[in-house]
Amino acid sequence: MSNQISKIISTSFVQAFLELKANKLRSTLSLTGITIGIFCIIAVFTVLDSLKKNIKEEISTLGSDVIYVGRWPWMDEGGEYKWWEFWRRPSMSMTELRAIQNNVSDAGIVTLQLSINGKTARYDDNEVSGFTTYAVTQDFEKLQNIEITEGRYLSTAELDGGAPSTVIGSELYENLFKSNVNAVGKTISFLGKSYLIVGTLKKTGQNAAGFNFDNCLIVPYQSVSSAIDLKSLSYDPSLMIKAKPGALLSEMQYEVEGALRAARKVRPGEANNFAINKLSQITQRMDVMFGLINAIGTVIGGISLIVGAFGIANIMFVTVKERTKYIGLKKAIGARSIFILIEFLIEAMILCILGGLIGIILVWLLSLIVNTSTDLKFILSLQNMLIGIFTSAIVGIVAGFIPAYKASKLDPVVAIRSL
Secondary structure (H helix, E strand, O other): OHHHHHHHHHHHHHHHHHHHHHOHHHHHHHHHHHHHHHHHHHHHHHHHHHHHHHHHHHHHHHOOOEEEEEOOOOOOOOOOOOHHHHHOOOOOOHHHHHHHHHHOOOEEEEEEEEEEOOOEEEEOOEEEEOOEEEEEOOOHHHHOOOOEEEEOOOOHHHHHHOOOEEEEOHHHHHHHOOOOOOOOOOEEEEOOEEEEEEEEEOOOOEOOOOOEOOOEEEEEHHHHOOOOOOOOOOOOOEEEEEEOOOOOHHHHHHHHHHHHHHHOOOOOOOOOOOEEEEHHHHHHHHHHHHHHHHHHHHHHHHHHHHHHHHHHHHHHHHHHHHOHHHHHHHHHOOOOHHHHHHHHHHHHHHHHHHHHHHHHHHHHHHHHHHHHHOOOOOOOOHHHHHHHHHHHHHHHHHHHHHHHHHHHOOOHHHHHHOO
């Protein structure tokens, strides 16, 4: 029995490749639908898996035990996003920072930061705008992936005293200093003051929390107080709070909420006039978005697979007709109908798997192009490859069943006389 099955499989392989060789155009056109379908499905799976992996890795480096407190919630709070109410909320300030430091026992690191856009920096005759300024207090660098390439980071004395010192991002450095010069020790004009550059940042790109340290200035929070109104609704300072080792984030969040309500004199029963955000909210929203994209890609791929299945079925019907006499001779010498059925099913599966493999190879080539030309890292996993092959095999069985069943039911006498 096992010898018969192995012989059927080997025969089916040979017949499938002979079919491809003898009818190149017909086979290629029929396999195109399978190739496109598998390509769409596996490409979507690969992109989504890679993006999820990159996002989770980045979030893990930023810390899953950090909360961000400001006026604006990152997601809706169980209903309509009431931006007009969020906009009128009072901004975070040093008062809230001290309230957290003094009253939240589970808080390990607390820092205040303000993102400022639309300002201009000048060095000699070069003037640059379009960058982001991060005005920060102590320990900001401990909560973000900040790496210094030259010089140093802002000192405690500079941060506490509001000294006009700054750390500059790589992109802003290139725009301000056209020639290849060391920016450390140079002075730039910003917000009506002269800021001393004490360090330059390594190029990292935008992170999951929304910080772009490539095109930025980092300055002491107090150094901008004389140039802008920190309490203005035009700005949105935010607190970043990291839990102590071993402390539960949920418990710390509860403490933070109580401390801020007390500091802001929010009465019992009144809604919070601040929003507490977590990076896990981003992943949850991403999962919903990825699920939708996944469904769309699967539908598109499924339609292509249906078209491809009709093409494979057409090949198999033609193949059965061309081999009618051959089938009759096999049945006449004792071949069982089940083995005829299996032989044609395997042949249909092989044709579909070939189309699927071409689609998988195209996804692999696409991932290589993306990885070499961009900072994104796309990885075609073994799991997705197996999904592609398994899906191709299933399509082959479905597409080839009716032609294979028809072949297995041929009367040997009628089949032999047909040609």
